[in-house]
Amino acid sequence: GCGGGSDEAAGAADDSTTIGFLAPAPRNDGGFTQYALAGVQAAVDADPKLKLTSIVDNAAESQEQIEGLQSLAANNDVVVADGAVLNKAVAVVAPKYPDTHFVLIASDLEALAPNVSSVTVAVGLNAMVAGAVASNASKSKKIGMIAGPEVPSSTAWYYGMAQGAKIENPATSVAQAYTNDYNDVGKAKQAAEAMIANGADQILSDLDSGSEGIYQAADAKAGTGVYNVFALHCDENPNIIGSGVVNWSDVLKASVTEAAAGTLKAGAISFGLKSGALSFQFCPGKGTDEQKALAEKITKEISDGTVVPEKGVLLPQPSYAFEQR
Amino acid sequence: MKAFAVRVLTQLAVAAATLLFAALLLLAIGVSPGDAATAFWNGTFGSPTNAGTTLTQAVPLFLVALGWIVADKAGRMHVGFPGQVVIGGCAAAAVGLQCDGVPRVLAIVACALAGIAGGALWAGIVAWLWASRGVLEIISSLLLNLVALQVLAWLVRGPLQGSLDQQPQSANFPASTLWPAVESVPGRTLSYDVILLPLLAAALIWLFARTVFGFELRAAGGNLDAARWNGINPVRMGVSAIVISGGLAGLAGAALLFAGSAPWLSEGFEAGIGFNGIAVALLARNSPIGAIVTAIVFASLNVGGTSLQALLDVPSSLTSVLQGAVIVLVLVAAMLLRRRRAARRPAAPVTTTPSTEKELVA
Amino acid sequence: MGVFDIAFLVSALTIAAPILMAATGELISQRAGVMNVGLEGVLLAGAFAGYLTMTRVENQALGFLGGIAGGLLLAALMGLLAIEVKVDQIVAGIAIGVLGLGLTTFLDQHFVPEPQTFKPLPRIEIPLLSDIPVAGPLLFDQDLFIWATLAVVGLAALVMYRTTWGINLAATGETPVAADAAGVSVRGLRWSAVLVSGALAGAAGAYISIGDVGVFREDMTGGRGYLAIAAVLFGAWRLRGLLAAVAIFAVTDAVQLRLQSMPAVPGEIWTAAAIAVLAGLIVMRRGLVVGGAVLIALVALAVVHPVVSLPASLWLAMPYVLALVALAAGGASRHRAPSALTLPYVRSEA
Amino acid sequence: MAADPGPDEALRLSGITKRFGAFTANDRIDLGIAWGEVHALLGENGAGKTTLMRIVTGLYQPDEGTMSLDGTPVAFRRPEQALRAGIGMVHQHFTLVPTLTELENLAMAPAAVPWRNGRAAARRRAAEVEASTGLRIDPDRLVADASVGERQRLEIVKLLCRGARLLIFDEPSASLSPGEWDELAKLMRRLAGEGHAVVLISHKLSEVFSVADRWTVLRGGAVAGTGDIAGTTPEHLVELMVGESVAPRRERTPASPGAPTLVIRDLSVDRLAEVDLTVHAGEIVGVAGVAGSGQAELVEAVLGIRPAAAGSVELSGQRLERRTPQAFYAAGGALIPEDRHHVAVVGGMTLGENINLRALRQAPLARRGRINLGAARLRARRLMTEYEVRATGENQPMARLSGGNQQKAVLARELSTEPSLVIAVQPVRGLDVRATEFVYRRLTEHRNRGGAVLLISMDLDEVIALSDRIAVLAHGRVRGVLDAAEATRSRIGALMTSSEVRP
Ligand SMILES: Nc1ncnc2c1ncn2[C@@H]1O[C@H](COP(=O)(O)OP(=O)(O)OP(=O)(O)O)[C@@H](O)[C@H]1O
Ligand SMILES: Nc1ncnc2c1ncn2[C@@H]1O[C@H](COP(=O)(O)OP(=O)(O)OP(=O)(O)O)[C@@H](O)[C@H]1O
Numbered sequence A: 001g002c003g004g005g006s007d008e009a010a011g012a013a014d015d016s017t018t019i020g021f022l023a024p025a026p027r028n029d030g031g032f033t034q035y036a037l038a039g040v041q042a043a044v045d046a047d048p049k050l051k052l053t054s055i056v057d058n059a060a061e062s063q064e065q066i067e068g069l070q071s072l073a074a075n076n077d078v079v080v081a082d083g084a085v086l087n088k089a090v091a092v093v094a095p096k097y098p099d100t101h102f103v104l105i106a107s108d109l110e111a112l113a114p115n116v117s118s119v120t121v122a123v124g125l126n127a128m129v130a131g132a133v134a135s136n137a138s139k140s141k142k143i144g145m146i147a148g149p150e151v152p153s154s155t156a157w158y159y160g161m162a163q164g165a166k167i168e169n170p171a172t173s174v175a176q177a178y179t180n181d182y183n184d185v186g187k188a189k190q191a192a193e194a195m196i197a198n199g200a201d202q203i204l205s206d207l208d209s210g211s212e213g214i215y216q217a218a219d220a221k222a223g224t225g226v227y228n229v230f231a232l233h234c235d236e237n238p239n240i241i242g243s244g245v246v247n248w249s250d251v252l253k254a255s256v257t258e259a260a261a262g263t264l265k266a267g268a269i270s271f272g273l274k275s276g277a278l279s280f281q282f283c284p285g286k287g288t289d290e291q292k293a294l295a296e297k298i299t300k301e302i303s304d305g306t307v308v309p310e311k312g313v314l315l316p317q318p319s320y321a322f323e324q325r
Numbered sequence B: 001m002k003a004f005a006v007r008v009l010t011q012l013a014v015a016a017a018t019l020l021f022a023a024l025l026l027l028a029i030g031v032s033p034g035d036a037a038t039a040f041w042n043g044t045f046g047s048p049t050n051a052g053t054t055l056t057q058a059v060p061l062f063l064v065a066l067g068w069i070v071a072d073k074a075g076r077m078h079v080g081f082p083g084q085v086v087i088g089g090c091a092a093a094a095v096g097l098q099c100d101g102v103p104r105v106l107a108i109v110a111c112a113l114a115g116i117a118g119g120a121l122w123a124g125i126v127a128w129l130w131a132s133r134g135v136l137e138i139i140s141s142l143l144l145n146l147v148a149l150q151v152l153a154w155l156v157r158g159p160l161q162g163s164l165d166q167q168p169q170s171a172n173f174p175a176s177t178l179w180p181a182v183e184s185v186p187g188r189t190l191s192y193d194v195i196l197l198p199l200l201a202a203a204l205i206w207l208f209a210r211t212v213f214g215f216e217l218r219a220a221g222g223n224l225d226a227a228r229w230n231g232i233n234p235v236r237m238g239v240s241a242i243v244i245s246g247g248l249a250g251l252a253g254a255a256l257l258f259a260g261s262a263p264w265l266s267e268g269f270e271a272g273i274g275f276n277g278i279a280v281a282l283l284a285r286n287s288p289i290g291a292i293v294t295a296i297v298f299a300s301l302n303v304g305g306t307s308l309q310a311l312l313d314v315p316s317s318l319t320s321v322l323q324g325a326v327i328v329l330v331l332v333a334a335m336l337l338r339r340r341r342a343a344r345r346p347a348a349p350v351t352t353t354p355s356t357e358k359e360l361v362a
Numbered sequence C: 001m002g003v004f005d006i007a008f009l010v011s012a013l014t015i016a017a018p019i020l021m022a023a024t025g026e027l028i029s030q031r032a033g034v035m036n037v038g039l040e041g042v043l044l045a046g047a048f049a050g051y052l053t054m055t056r057v058e059n060q061a062l063g064f065l066g067g068i069a070g071g072l073l074l075a076a077l078m079g080l081l082a083i084e085v086k087v088d089q090i091v092a093g094i095a096i097g098v099l100g101l102g103l104t105t106f107l108d109q110h111f112v113p114e115p116q117t118f119k120p121l122p123r124i125e126i127p128l129l130s131d132i133p134v135a136g137p138l139l140f141d142q143d144l145f146i147w148a149t150l151a152v153v154g155l156a157a158l159v160m161y162r163t164t165w166g167i168n169l170a171a172t173g174e175t176p177v178a179a180d181a182a183g184v185s186v187r188g189l190r191w192s193a194v195l196v197s198g199a200l201a202g203a204a205g206a207y208i209s210i211g212d213v214g215v216f217r218e219d220m221t222g223g224r225g226y227l228a229i230a231a232v233l234f235g236a237w238r239l240r241g242l243l244a245a246v247a248i249f250a251v252t253d254a255v256q257l258r259l260q261s262m263p264a265v266p267g268e269i270w271t272a273a274a275i276a277v278l279a280g281l282i283v284m285r286r287g288l289v290v291g292g293a294v295l296i297a298l299v300a301l302a303v304v305h306p307v308v309s310l311p312a313s314l315w316l317a318m319p320y321v322l323a324l325v326a327l328a329a330g331g332a333s334r335h336r337a338p339s340a341l342t343l344p345y346v347r348s349e350a
Numbered sequence D: 001m002a003a004d005p006g007p008d009e010a011l012r013l014s015g016i017t018k019r020f021g022a023f024t025a026n027d028r029i030d031l032g033i034a035w036g037e038v039h040a041l042l043g044e045n046g047a048g049k050t051t052l053m054r055i056v057t058g059l060y061q062p063d064e065g066t067m068s069l070d071g072t073p074v075a076f077r078r079p080e081q082a083l084r085a086g087i088g089m090v091h092q093h094f095t096l097v098p099t100l101t102e103l104e105n106l107a108m109a110p111a112a113v114p115w116r117n118g119r120a121a122a123r124r125r126a127a128e129v130e131a132s133t134g135l136r137i138d139p140d141r142l143v144a145d146a147s148v149g150e151r152q153r154l155e156i157v158k159l160l161c162r163g164a165r166l167l168i169f170d171e172p173s174a175s176l177s178p179g180e181w182d183e184l185a186k187l188m189r190r191l192a193g194e195g196h197a198v199v200l201i202s203h204k205l206s207e208v209f210s211v212a213d214r215w216t217v218l219r220g221g222a223v224a225g226t227g228d229i230a231g232t233t234p235e236h237l238v239e240l241m242v243g244e245s246v247a248p249r250r251e252r253t254p255a256s257p258g259a260p261t262l263v264i265r266d267l268s269v270d271r272l273a274e275v276d277l278t279v280h281a282g283e284i285v286g287v288a289g290v291a292g293s294g295q296a297e298l299v300e301a302v303l304g305i306r307p308a309a310a311g312s313v314e315l316s317g318q319r320l321e322r323r324t325p326q327a328f329y330a331a332g333g334a335l336i337p338e339d340r341h342h343v344a345v346v347g348g349m350t351l352g353e354n355i356n357l358r359a360l361r362q363a364p365l366a367r368r369g370r371i372n373l374g375a376a377r378l379r380a381r382r383l384m385t386e387y388e389v390r391a392t393g394e395n396q397p398m399a400r401l402s403g404g405n406q407q408k409a410v411l412a413r414e415l416s417t418e419p420s421l422v423i424a425v426q427p428v429r430g431l432d433v434r435a436t437e438f439v440y441r442r443l444t445e446h447r448n449r450g451g452a453v454l455l456i457s458m459d460l461d462e463v464i465a466l467s468d469r470i471a472v473l474a475h476g477r478v479r480g481v482l483d484a485a486e487a488t489r490s491r492i493g494a495l496m497t498s499s500e501v502r503p
């Protein structure tokens, strides 16, 4: 007997499994949110029993997020919450809807409730490889990272790059800048221009549609290399060297399918390099053999534990064991 | 009697127009207006739980509206409510986070007072700049809004950052600080602070009609020079009006945090009530009673909007379009209403002196 | 690596341009007595309309025309509410803001589900001039919009201070009764002022989307509208003040962007700040005690520049704090709002 | 008696009727104005003078009736149509933009093409007008810095520049010093001489008889009579205006001065220098002087609005140390200020609230910060009847009262508190004969009851008629104090213009 007419959940009585999706960002942000949605969609396409009933996006404010989650939970079997910023909101809502399973993306909160699983990928590991490659490619030995709001999943890219760069060349300095908005192209452009003016010649963009701005800044200064995150965007700009690819599609497809089947275990599930969910990839024709070899090497060393990620590279891990796949 | 009929008719007309507009938009994206209406109703008043949410969300809007009314009556047109809500909220949060283990009543009062103090203080800057440096309150308040946002952004990343996962959010407030909610409402969504709606409305009306302070406030607002020449200190009046309105806004900030369902400080918790509150007041033609109604309407627009998204996959943007449309239509209606009145009675009074109102007392 | 180099000036200029364009429009509108708090919405309308046009006919010129049309549309709504129906301008503005954001987002999702990207405005490099040390890259290697902005500001200055229309404008915003008695149509003037501001805001919006970066994102104007309004008010409803305000905003924002990607605040920042304060003190000749204290502190920081990096928020708040300080120091005398600002004009008051 | 203006008739109104809701402000008015004449339009407050002239100048549209100019029918929907036809009005509340220069105010006009700059042309036209009428303006001065007289001159120049041939003056002397009035009177004659037509709305018969050729009296919105000045007497006109003959002012009983109530010792404020002035209980002290001799400074300093450089003010025995309006009223002072619209009334509040503006804030009407509305209402009603304030009720918005009634309300507020001192500045400005008599009677009664009155006025006749002693103010100094007996226009005039020291 808990809020939001959870009795209406009967609406989803038939044998199909309904899924609701809530994101703080716009659904067509050409990045994080869009990939997550794609992942869910993939799961749905693969299984006729699954149904994506509704999407609540632009839920920027906690109150709104909670209401959104509640309405979704009341009418769906699985609710996908896209982003660690939703942790608290989920923590509030999940206990009220025990028979709905919540999938939190890019967060590794343990045991909020028996019906919550946090699925994340250790992007920082990817960042280490990217950092090493960028450092190697940099003439000025100045590289940088530009992200939206200053949140752990973004700073992870910075710390990862810093560590990776140090491995390649201790002299390399890594800058970071935050536009406070993954999708503000103008600010991104200005930030990139500023960074280039400061001498950086390799820039990683942890932005969604904001990346466009970084491309344009790079166009303006010959020899500037750009690195994406999550997916390869090689066709979008000639300056793109590669990307710390994250196979959200597979990760989420797996998780959502399991969640729907009720087999997804509660707690934090983090995908690392081993799983193949993460990998640094070069754009066709980009990257020297030396760099490619370097990428191989670092990847291997991380996987077999010779290189240990430093503080900040992995998302903050609450004091509990969590399984890395 | 006839006037009343006209009034009702106009309001019905507005409602109809708004609904029509909404229906057209919904049809444009292939959602049946019928379903939408049901979803909207369920989401706002359909169940006790949701009704509770709606009413609880109306409170902060209403508080801001009252803040505007007070300042406006004193002729001080400041628009610093977003900033005052934010700072009030921050102050309340800062206190609340320390209140672990403090007896409930004490904790709650402390948070409320902290909120009021925060808002009043932030408004105090505006008041000081106006009274002693002659800075137009509308300018300084506008700028201070933008400053307040940055203060919040910094707090949730720095001093008040407290969540385990290092998101830009504070830790959850201790249970003892949360404002009590009506137990009988499932989900406990109906906070007791809704009693503020009638109470404060009555209090304000009484203040303006029955107290010397309220009278002097109105006089200073009506004609600053005449007030001064008749032994009223308009600077004192202006300052107290601005500070009081700031206090109300600050209380709204506290209510957002401690009466809502999200007991933590996060960026953007202000959620636009600062400006919407002004709209609430002006749509109610600065009548405290009317503001109760308009506040509830606005709140239901917010809540209903979210449930429309969740239930029918209506994009968030559409709900804000609806909000804008409602404001515009209500404005027009209110105006037409006044026109008909004017037609019956002589033209509006003349001898107001805006220039002297804008002139500054240094 | 210096902060105050040419790249810095260039970025400051690009940040300033759209704000300046929009603010000039708002200034004209407010001088006529109509305050549009929803400028942000108008900017968005321009940004989206321009983008939408581009998605249909891929042509920059038409794109900007589209943007202007979009701005005019919302401005017209503002005019309708403020001038014809005579509703409260502040609520009307709030409504315009909400509508602008909602409509553009909604229409974007509806008509352009797949985000598209276009080439931004090309930079026009004027052969010889662009080689001049500083001014070259700053002025003669810019896109057309920067030029257009400068032209518009110049034009506005002429119209406001050198023409009868300018006089009527001031009169309408100050004493509509007088304008009316002199046969100036208060309605007509306010309409044209509001529409002008709509057109300029539309153009500025179009620049933000298709001009600067060649894409549209919902709510992509990121508060520039409010900045423009703040600039008008802080500029004391004069063009000179407006320019100063926008300059402050743009420069601090540019500094902030540069500092973010630096490990520590370089000494030259402190030096610059110290110079600024000194200049301020010399100009105002007031608040010597406080100012002096600040000055000394800054000089000290400049000498032994410690390795500190201040939170971004501080830098982001800086423009507004500076504006407030300037206002407080400047005092009342300097700025008075147009007496009839936000007041609808009713003939029987004649 | 209706003397027909004859062949060179300029404006002819026939059957003009104007209603505001149920109220008829103008009732079937027939009126003829001729070129080359000064035509006085008389009537009580609210008789319909301003309304009628607002109709003539296209500010209002008549509900019935027709107008013809030079024999051809005309109808004006907007003021500039009237202006184009050559009809211009100098309003009581000037239509100037204070933040612009005088030149810019002249240049202000519908701009056909946006880029046109009318400044040069305006300067030329101003020069032409100066050549023909001798009216000179200071083109580059901000209107805000100009005195009332200078502003009025600018208004006139504005009209003449626009080619106005029929000029209407609505209570022009209300804000002028005698000197300025004499100039204006000369100008009117001169304009009439050049063939212009001039309409003068005034409540001062002395003025009317000094300049006008013909007169028309309105009563209750209808024409009560019209004729040539030559063939009439003030008494007759008053009778027409009021409906009965107003009791002639009783001879003043000699004053019986008591203890000093207001004692001002070498007070220096801005323009004002070392002013010594004493007002005893039971006497009316008049302050004569041309506008801007320091009257405003004197009042504002005593009230505490303007900080004084030096000097002391003593009110009913107690020295006002920190001068504030509060202290002034607490010490038993009362003030009827000059600028009613700006500093006396709150237009947005009700008549009742304005009458009780101060009483409402202390016992007995208020206790421990709480107001006794019932008592307040009763008091307001009582005073409204006692002071003959005409209004629909104590809840009528102040702005809706006619100036005359607004003034009566102020009078009620100030005199009802049994003050020991009343400072009255231009107390009958804009009031009709009856209201004027009323104010004079009240002030005299107050003095007879043993109250002290400081009467500050630029109207010599008024000062002489009321005062027991007269202090003459010039260039911020008291040039001399005369007893009513020895005070003649000439002697006062001499002192006024005595300018051994230039400020
Ligand atoms: N716009 C209006 N709406 C309603 N009533 C009006 C309006 N204008 C004038 N009146 C009424 O018409 C009457 C005549 O007003 P008018 O100004 O013509 O009198 P007046 O002769 O000018 O008075 P005064 O001598 O005080 O100037 C007044 O009683 C006033 O109440
Ligand atoms: N909107 C209105 N409603 C009712 N009466 C009005 C209105 N506007 C003007 N009036 C009346 O019209 C008349 C003309 O206004 P005006 O200010 O000229 O009055 P007045 O008696 O001349 O005042 P003053 O003596 O201060 O000049 C006044 O009687 C005023 O009451």
Ligand SMILES: [Mg+2]
Pocket: D049, D050, D051, D170
């Ligand atoms: Mg009149």
Ligand SMILES: [Mg+2]
Pocket: D092, D171, D403, D404, D430, D431
């Ligand atoms: Mg009058």
